[in-house]
Amino acid sequence: MTDARRLSLWLDQVADDGDHLTPRPPLEGDTEADVVVVGAGLTGLWTAYYLTEADPELRIVLVEREFAGFGASGRNGGWCSALFPASASALARDHGAPAANAMRAAMRDTVVEVGGVAAFEEIDCDFAYGGTLRLARSAAQLERARAEADEAAHWGDDLELLDAAAARSRLAATHVLGGTFTTDCARVQPARLARGLARVVAERGVLIAEGTTALRLSPRAVVTDHGTVRARHVVRATEAWTSQLPGSRRDVIPVYSLMIATEPLPAELWDRIGLARGETFSDHRHLVIYGQRTADDRIAFGGRGAYHRGSRIDPALDHPERVQAHLRRTLVELLPELAETAITHAWGGPLGIARDWQASVGLDARTGLAWAGGYVGDGLATTNLAGRTLADLITGHDSPLTRLPWVDHRSPRWEPEPARWLGVNAGLAAAVAADAEERLTRRPSGLARVLARLTDH
Template structure:
C-alpha cells in the first residue's frame, strides 16, 4: 500500500524525502534482553530510553507494518498533558497526593518530548503554546469555569486558568466564543516527523527494528512471528488499538476510530483573524470530542470522534474513512472559522485508537512472567507514550536486575488492570450506544440550554 496516504503527516514526511519503505523483516530466531512489540511511539520511546540508559542491552522492536503506521502517525498532533482519567477521578481512587503526582508527571512529559526532539535533532515542528478549551454556549461556559474552579480547589499550582471572551478572542478568532479555559501544558507538533525521526534515532543507538513482522502471540520469554521468534527476558506489548488482534488480549481494549481533515496552507489574511499565532491547540466544551491545531505550514488540522465502532473489534483500511464524518468535521470547522471555504480542504484520514473498559490508561510489568504492557490512551497518547516509555525502562531494568523502584514506577497508573470488555454483541451495542449518547448530549444541551442529563449519567463510565 501507499503509506503516504495514511495522513497529512505521512504525506509531509514523504515530501521531506522519507521513502516510507519497510525495513527488513525478522528472519529467523533472535535472542534479546528486551523485545518490544509495536513500532509506534510507545515502543520506540521504550527502546530509546532503554538504549540510552544501558547501551549494552540487546533490544528488539517488532513492527507489523512500518514505524508510526498506527495512531502515532495519524493523530491530531497534540503533545498534551491530558490523561484519560480526570484528576478528580484519580483523587477519588488514589488520593490527592497520587493524583497530583500523576498530573505533574504528565506536565513534565510535555517538556520532555520537546527536549528530546531538540537534543536528537528530530525536526517535528514542536511548539508549546498550550490548549484553549473554548466555550461557545452558556452551558459550555459554566462547564469550563467549573473545571478551572476544580483545579483551584485541588491546589494545583499550574492548573487551568479562565480567559474572558475578550482574552480568548485575542488568542483565537473562533465565532461566538464566550470565554475559555487555558492550560500551558500542550505543544503542537507533526507526529509522523516525530515517530519516524525517533525510529532513526533508536536504530542509531543499536536497537534492532524489524518491520513487516507482525507478532502472532506473546508468551513469557518470547514473541512469536511467522518468520521467527524473539526470545527475551522482558516482552513489552505496545500495540494500542491493535491489541485486540492478539490472542488473550482481544477484549483488553476496543478500537474506536477518530477521523481528521486538514486545509491547504492558509493566507496571512485568514490568520490575522483566526490567530493561534503561538502554536496553541484548541477544542471546545462539547461532549463529542473535537481537536485542532494550526500547523507549522499554516494549515488547520482538525479532528473528532463520531465514527462507529465496528463489530468484533474489526480493524480494516476501509474503516479509516467515513465521508459522513469527514463532511461533519469540515462543516464544524467552517462554523468555528467562517473565513474557510469548501475548497480550502485538501486531506482527510483516520485510524483506530484503543479504549479500555474503564477508560484508564495503564503501564506495567508482571514480574512472574516478564510480560509488560502500556496503552489504553483513549486518544491522549502523544505525550503519554513518552511517560510510558520512561516507566517501561525503569520496570524493565528492575526486572533484569539492573535497577530499582523509581518515582515513575510508583505513579498510580502503574500496574492498573482494566476489566475486559463484554463479548459481542454486547460490546458493539454498548460502545456505539455510548458514542450516540455523546452526540445526543450535545443536542440536548442546545435544546434545553441546561447541562445534559445523559452526559451526567455516562460520566462515571468515561473516566470522569
C-alpha cells in the same frame, strides 16, 4: 509509497521530507534478545529509547507489522499535552490525593521532556509550546469551563479561565462566550517525531524488524511470521491493535478518530482567525473535536469516534466520506471564513480504550510480560511517560515513575459482542444527544452526567 502517503497529512509530509516510508527488513529467523517490544509506534519507540539510555548494552528487538509510525503515532492530532484519560479526582478517589498530584505533575513534566528529547536528538517535528485553547460556545459549556478551571487549580494545573474577548483574541470562532487556556501543551508533527525516534534508536543498535507480524505474545517469547524472538522481557506496545492479538481481544477496543486538513492558509486570513502562537484548540462540547495550526499554516482538525462490531480494524474504515464531510461542516460552523477553503487531506485510524477509560503501564515480574496503552486518544505525551516507566521497571530501577498510580493498573475486560458494540455506540450517540440537548435547553445536559458516571470521568 502512495498508500503510505494516504495514511495522513503527517506521513505525506514525511515522504516529502525524503523519508520514503519503505519498511526495514523483516526478522531473519529465530533470535534472542534481552527485550523484545511489539509495536513500533511511540510507546515502543520511547521504550526502546529509554532502555538504551539506561543500559546501552541491552539487546533490543522491535517488531512491527507495517513500519514505524504507521498507527496512531503517525495519524493523531499532534497534541503533546498533559491530558490523561483518568481525571485527577478519579485517581485521588482510588489512590489518594498525593498519588493524583504526582500523576498530574508527571504529565506536565512529560510535555517538557518530549520537547527536550526532540531538541537534543535533532528531531525536527515542528514542536511549539502554543498551549491549548478550549472555547465555551454555549452557557452549558461555559459552566463546564468554570468547573474545569476550579478543578485544575486544586491539582496544580495551569489552566486559565478566559472571558469572551480573551478567548476570541486567540481564536475568532463563532458564538464564543469564554473558554480555558493551558500552557501545558505543544503542537507536534507526530509522524516526524515517530520517524525521528526510529532513526535514533536504530542508530543506537536497536533492531527494528518491520514487515513482521507478531502472531503470539507469551512469557519470554514472541512468535512472528518470520521467526521467534526469545527474550527476558516482552513488551506489548500495540495500543488499538491489542484488540487483534490472541488472548487480548477484549483488553481494549479500537475506536476510530477521523481528521481533515485544509490547504495552507494565507497570512491575512490567519491575522483574522488567530492561533498566532500555534495553539491547539477545541471546545467544551461532549463529543470531542480537536485541531491545530500546522507549521505550514494549515488547520488540521479532527473528531471522534466510531466503533465497529467485533473490534474491527480495516484500512477501508480510514476514509469514511460521510464523517469527513461532517468534520468539514463542523469546522466551517466554527470558522465560517473557511467555507471556500480546500480540504487537501482526510484520514483516520483507531485509538485504544480500556473498559474503565484508564491508561495503564506495568510489568509482571513473574512472566516478564510488560505493557502500556489504553490512552483514549491522549497518548502523544503519555507514550513518553510510558516508555520512561517501562525502562525503569525492566531495569529494576525504583523511581518516582514506577510508583505512579497508573503503574500495574488492571482494567476490566470489555464485554463480549454484541454487548460492547451496543454499549459503545450508545455512549457515542449519548454524547451527540447531550450536545443537542444543551443547544436546545441552554443548560448542562442530564444525559451527559449519566455518561460521565459510566465512563468514570
